[in-house]
Amino acid sequence: MCLSACEHPRTHQGPAQRGLSPAFKRCCVGSEQKISEEPAALLYSSHCGGTSGIEAREPWRRPPVTLTSFITAARGAEDLLAVEIEALTGVRPRVVAGGASFDAPLGALYRVCAGSRIAERVLLTLGTFEAPDEDALYAGVRAIAWEQHLAPGKTLAIRATTSRSRLQPSHFIALKSKDAVVDTLRDARQRRPDIDPREPDVQLHVRIFRDRATVSLELASRPRPRRTRGSDQYPMSGGLASAILIHMGWPALAAQGAAFVDPLCGDGRLVIEAASIALQRRPERASLGLLSWSGHDADLWEEALAALGPQRPAQATILGSDPSGDQVEEARAAARHAGVADGVRLVRRDLADVSAPPGVGEGLVVTNPPYGQRLNEGGALGPLYAELGDRLKRGFPGWTAGVMTGNALLSKRVGLKASERVELSNGRVDCRLLVYPLREQAPAADEGPGWRKPSPDAGMLINRLRKNRTRIGKWARRGGVTCYRLYDADIPEYNMAIDWYDGAALIQEYQRPPRVDPQVAEIHLSDALQVVPEVLEIDPEQVFLRVRRRGGGAAGQYTRRGDGDGEQRQVQEGGLSFLINLVDYLDTGLFLDQRQIRAQLRELAGGRRFLNLYAYTCTATVYAAAGGASHTTSVDLSQTYLDWGGRNMALNGFDIDGRRHELIRADCGEWLRAHADRRYGLIYAAPPTFSRSRRADTFDVQRDHVQLIRAASRLLERDGVMIFSNPFQDFVMDHDALTGLDVTEITAAHLPRDFARTPKIFNAWRVTRSA
Ligand SMILES: C[S@@+](CC[C@H](N)C(=O)[O-])C[C@H]1O[C@@H](n2cnc3c(N)ncnc32)[C@H](O)[C@@H]1O
Structure with a gap:
């Protein structure tokens, strides 16, 4: 029996750091039978890779011929797919990114479709052909003998993808290809075929890569996962769930009567596939x-189905639970649909209450918790991952655990040592399957x-x-400051900044120097995550984590990564209110280091017209308005930030109807x-170090500051003042090029006390017209 050949996950030493290992040869299918004699029911006289060589259908007379196919799988699961295909057919396919290329007779292909x-x-x-333009695409698709594939009365649909090619976009390619198929069939039959984009009888695919088109017909497909509204979970396809289970040795364990548990089962996909494998269902x-x-051969198909062998009676205990009753209902419906409802138990249960079923020695506990998919990690998910780690350790001694996640930051919170980290994709999300062998001995109930x-x-x-809390906290309370930097890499081993945002803490790990041992850095980051809530006396859910990466600035810096403004919270500064977001963006909406500059603007603003360039969330505008500015203009390239700025203004009682306060979406230079x-009496120009956008020229503060200061100073009233500030550490002011202006550095006088350790965090300048 093939299952005995499967290695146990904990003994497996395979090179599985990238992609699933092929070590489970033959454990994934019910039969080892090789195809020795191919039935001759085939369509083609030769390889069907091109548009020539296609002959009229005389299937029963032809010798066996080879068909070319492509079999897709989750990225990272390709090797395992190849092993599975070889076990099903005796033919080893060629592994390529995203699947396997398979040249084999129809019978072998049917075995893959079935098993x-x-x-x-x-x-x-x-067909495959060069398709540098639409005419070539049309001609190539037309050259395929469609009447040999699509019978009259069958509906069809076409899906297209394109990459690194001139032909774009994909829906145009699909449309053009559809025209070619329809025209060919209409010429042959004097009747147009019917298109059904939702449930076609035959789904065609056109893929263009580097100007070369591949046209294929989908013989079989797995159900696609659907995201449940309101759920954080990224559901998996059946193929991916199976790949994970097979990699973790589930087929062998199931045959031995071991148990399977998914404690955050969501839509139940892992549980359903675990049951399907255990029962040896199709x-x-x-x-x-x-x-x-049209080329279908019913006898061959029957043979392929028969080769899978009979279903096996249930032996394994398979349990899925989820804290959400709705999710459990959904999982139950999916299990019924998959025909495995009798082989699984699905219950609503909090994570804290899940443990191994009694009397079962060993098993697998595998789950796909929510990934958050946000730029920064925070909110309830950090504690959820920590709780998951604790539950695995306490509730499943001696088992093997698998956690599939698309969030590297969250995975750190599990707190267990992974024996394997397998790169796998869940749709477009790059994920890792973390495998944890759990100790035989669970910690005692009262043991921390x-x-x-x-x-x-x-x-x-x-x-x-x-x-720091005592020292800076006292200073902050006196000055009415509720958001401040509490810690700034004071201890070199803890290379991070910790900011206090009025009841929440944001931990930002600085870029790790190459000489730092990554494992030690991980331990120190984990330390911070544990001690910060304790020392600051806040709930762990109020601790947010961010890792700044080199090169992550500039282009990506001002892009929203999360899915909404639900995470906005209100904080106070200088008696004013501001909305911040600790989750979705690289910056929070309030630059703490610019606090004193803003206070200065408030002092200078009385009765003056105020211009805020690179206004971001308009915090400086709020200060200027509060200081009595007669009029304010805020200019920024991003509508998202201007909207945020508008909310900040409204929050403080300033009407943004455009008369007294105007928000303008524009490139500042233009x-x-x-x-x-x-004309303005007060200008604040605080650009980023570097900015690149489709809507504006590239801006580089060192290269372009003279042009910016000159252009802005032209708008200054005679006695007007401009404050210019930027975060470029190595910034050098080009005084010589700024004749006619008095430019004085004011950084030191405006560096807040909580940023004393990093005096280069910004540089600021007062600019006026020379007398
Ligand atoms: C570093 S922040 C500015 C900080 C802000 N002055 C403050 O003190 O809060 C960068 C802002 O510049 C904006 N920005 C970048 N390039 C721009 C351009 N060429 N024109 C207008 N705004 C731009 C971004 O949209 C973002 O809101």
Whole structure:
């Protein structure tokens, strides 16, 4: 029996750091039978890779011929797919990114269609040709003998993808290809075929890569996952879930009567696939286009189904639970649909209450928790991952755990040592399957989570945080400052900044120098995550984590990564209110280091017209308005930030109807050129170091500051003042090029006390017209 050949996950030493390992040969299918004698029911006289060589249908007389196909799978699961295909057919396919290229007779292809659990789609190649433009595409698709594939009365649909090619976009390619198919069939039959984009009998695919088109017919496909509204979970396809289970040795364990648990089962996909494998059921198919294909051979198909062997009676205990009752209902419906409802138990249960079923020695506990998919990690998900780690350790001694996640920051919170990290994609999300062998001995009920203890170094961090909290906290309270930098890499081992945002803490790890041992850095980051809530006396859900990466600035810096403004919270500064967001963006909406500059603007603003360039969330505008500015203009390239700025203004009682306060979406350089006739008594220009956008020229503060200061100063009233500030550490002011202006550095006088350790965090200048 093939299952005995499967290695146990904990003994497996395979090179599985990238992609699933092929070490489970033959454990993934029910039969080892090789195809020795191919039935001759085939369509083509030769390889069908091109548009020539296609002959009229005389299937029963032909010798066996080879068909070309492409079988898709989740990225990272390709090797395992290849092993599965070889086990099903005796033919080893060629592994390529995203699947396997398979040249084999129709019978072998049918066995893949019937038996592969990992394959997402089985695509029969009908033609490949150069398609540099639409005419070539049309001619290439027309050259395929469609009447040999599509019977009258069958509906069809075409999906297209394109990359690194001149032909764009994909829906145009689909449309053009559809025209070619329809025209060919209409010429042959004097009747147009029917198109059904939702549920076609035959789904065609056109893929263009580097100007070369591949046209294929989908013989079979797995059900696609659907995201449940309101759920944080990124559901998995059946193919991906199976790949994970097979990699973790589930087929062998199931045959031995082991148990399977998913404690955050969501839509139940892992549980359903675990049951399907345990029962040796045929893998679920969303569509079987082969049944509508003119070349279909019913006898061969029956043979392929028969080769899978009978279903096995249930032996394994398979449990899925989820804290959400709605999710459990959904999982139950999906299990019924998949025909495995009798083989699984699905219950509503909090994570804290899940443990191994009694009397079962070993098993697998595998789950796909929500990834958050946000730029920064925070909110409820950090504690959820920590709780998951604790539950695995306490509730499943001796088992093997698998956690699939698309969020590297969250995975750190599990707090267990992974024996494997397998790169896998869930749709477009790059994920990792983390495999944890769990110790035989669970910690005692009253024993603290020893595995989650801070390292001995953490004492230094605790002491420093306590000291800073007393010292800076006192200063902040006196000045009415509720958001401030509490810690700034004071201890070199803890290379991070910790900012206090009125009840929440944001931990930002600085770029790790190459000489720092990554493991030590991980331990120290984990220390911080544990000690910060304790020392600051806040709920762990109020701790947010961010890792700044080199090169992550500039282009990506001002892009929203999360999915909404639901995370906006209100904080106070200088008696004013501001909205911040600790989750979705690289910056929070309030630059704490610019606090004193803003206070200065408030002092200078009385009775003056105020211009805020690179206004961001208009915090400086709020200060100027509060200081009595007669009029304010805020210019920024981003509508998102201007909207945010508008909310900040409204929050403080300033009407943004455009009369007294105007928000303008524009490139500052262009706007200054177009409005040289305007006059302002106070200008604040605080650009980023570097900015690149489709809507504006590239801006580089070192290269372009003279031009910017000159252009802005032209709008200054005679006695007007401009404050220019930027965050470029190595900035050098080109005084010589700024004749006619008095430019004085004011950085030191405006560096807030909580940023004393990083005096280069910004540089600021007062600019006036020379007398
Ligand atoms: C570093 S922040 C500015 C900080 C802001 N002055 C403050 O003190 O809060 C960068 C802002 O510049 C904006 N920006 C970048 N390039 C721009 C351009 N060429 N024209 C207008 N705004 C731009 C971005 O949209 C973003 O809101």
